[in-house]
Amino acid sequence: MMFSVDKVREDFPILSRNINGKRLVYLDNAATTQKPRQVIKALTDYYENNNANIHRGVHTLSQEASDMYDDAHEKVGRFVGAKYPKEETIFVRNATEAMNLVMYGWAQHNLKEGDEVLSTVMEHHANIVPWQFLREKGVKVNFVDINDDTTLNIDDLNEKMTKSTKLVTCVHASNVVGTINDVKEIGKIAHDNKALFMVDGSQSVPHMSVDVRKIDADFFAFSGHKMLAPTGTGALVAKKDILEKMHPFLGGGDMIREVKLEKTTYNDLPWKFEAGTPDIGGGIAFGAAVDYLKKLGMDDIKKHEQKMLEYCFDSFNGIKDLEIYGPGPKDRSGLVTFNLKGIHPHDVGGILDSEYGVAIRTGMHCAQPLVERMGQSSTCRASFYIYNKEEEIDVLIEGLNKVKEIFGK
Numbered sequence: 001m002m003f004s005v006d007k008v009r010e011d012f013p014i015l016s017r018n019i020n021g022k023r024l025v026y027l028d029n030a031a032t033t034q035k036p037r038q039v040i041k042a043l044t045d046y047y048e049n050n051n052a053n054i055h056r057g058v059h060t061l062s063q064e065a066s067d068m069y070d071d072a073h074e075k076v077g078r079f080v081g082a083k084y085p086k087e088e089t090i091f092v093r094n095a096t097e098a099m100n101l102v103m104y105g106w107a108q109h110n111l112k113e114g115d116e117v118l119s120t121v122m123e124h125h126a127n128i129v130p131w132q133f134l135r136e137k138g139v140k141v142n143f144v145d146i147n148d149d150t151t152l153n154i155d156d157l158n159e160k161m162t163k164s165t166k167l168v169t170c171v172h173a174s175n176v177v178g179t180i181n182d183v184k185e186i187g188k189i190a191h192d193n194k195a196l197f198m199v200d201g202s203q204s205v206p207h208m209s210v211d212v213r214k215i216d217a218d219f220f221a222f223s224g225h226k227m228l229a230p231t232g233t234g235a236l237v238a239k240k241d242i243l244e245k246m247h248p249f250l251g252g253g254d255m256i257r258e259v260k261l262e263k264t265t266y267n268d269l270p271w272k273f274e275a276g277t278p279d280i281g282g283g284i285a286f287g288a289a290v291d292y293l294k295k296l297g298m299d300d301i302k303k304h305e306q307k308m309l310e311y312c313f314d315s316f317n318g319i320k321d322l323e324i325y326g327p328g329p330k331d332r333s334g335l336v337t338f339n340l341k342g343i344h345p346h347d348v349g350g351i352l353d354s355e356y357g358v359a360i361r362t363g364m365h366c367a368q369p370l371v372e373r374m375g376q377s378s379t380c381r382a383s384f385y386i387y388n389k390e391e392e393i394d395v396l397i398e399g400l401n402k403v404k405e406i407f408g409k
């Protein structure tokens with residue numbers, strides 16, 4: 001049985017807030033989701049009952065905190081199908097840090113002048129900028145184009161793939177247009193050409209069932225805060241044999257086995273990549289977020305978002321001069337990017353907020369090359385999650401009609 005959205009809403013205290021005199025309609029879930037009581041409670045419970053530093057103390061609190069933090073790795077790793085859930089799951093602050101970890105830990109030490117990294121034009125800046133850093137050491141960085149319907153151009157991928165390509169990386173689901181890439185196929189192309197494959201799963205893991213082993217991703221990055229966990233949480237899930245050979249990211253406490261002034265040996269996975277005191281409470285709450293999502297069921301979450309998308313597309317059809325970008329509702333993740341002709345997205349977003357309490361995102365969505373490739377300079381984006389209802393789309397539509405009226409369109 002599909003979960004009850006009304007029941008889910010009861011778990012999210014913030015949803016009963018009023019914004020500018022109106023009930024909040026939160027449609028900015030691709031930026032970060034709201035947090036349920038269960039996650040907030042996991043965080044406060046930890047601080048009220050178990051707070052201590054991990055992996056350092058023989059005392060009870062330290063051991064409790066260590067066990068809880070270790071378990072959270074196991075939960076998150078298992079959630080995305082990791083073969084060795086604990087060892088292969090590194091907690092980081094966000095997806096951005098996960099991808100930078102691959103660049104600093106793997107690429108900086110394994111790539112040399114003349115090697116190539118192949119990313120795509122449909123990436124978030126976090127999967128573009130770190131690779132550009134490699135140009136300083138003579139590594140070539142190239143970007144696969146999209147087709148005009150915003151799907152990835154696989155012919156272009158095959159053409160840009162060379163004997164020197166050592167890493168192929170792409171987004172699983174686009175944060176701008178919702179396009180879902182066939183990561184299994186892209187990964188196969190990468191591996192057939194002896195390149196490693198990295199996936200940015202920031203917009204897929206929160207919204208659909210993901211299995212890193214089926215995808216055969218060598219590195220898989222995602223954010224915890226886009227899937228109900230606190231801000232400051234994210235994960236890199238990567239193959240154990242690669243992590244074992246990889247250089248650590250940051251040096252310091254907890255990532256070491258033995259430190260001599262001449263030479264240091266490193267800790268077991270995943271701790272080799274988690275130097276210093278981590279966000280212990282956040283990590284534990286990340287585990288609670290996974291518990292919450294698993295209870296609802298990822299397939300049902302996808303179905304719910306599908307329903308929202310179809311309702312949104314149908315409703316948008318009734319608005320003249322509204323242009324939607326990207327694929328149809330069946331082929332995208334739970335977000336819709338659009339423009340009202342002749343009205344700047346910032347005006348749209350501002351009026352929706354001030355008059356209707358509707359939160360959407362406007363602008364470039366940290367993906368300037370994609371927005372420009374689409375021939376736009378800015379767009380509006382409504383993104384859905386488990387607690388959104390069709391009535392909220394009705395409020396969005398009412399707001400968009402009001403915006404048009406204000407601008408005399």
Ligand code: C6P
Binds near residue numbers: 096097202366
């Ligand atoms: N996109 C959005 O509103 P962080 O912020 O590091 O947790 O996630 C970065 C990131 C990486 N890849 C994709 C596909 C993303 O969507 C994001 C975050 C937010 O679209 C904030 S810019």
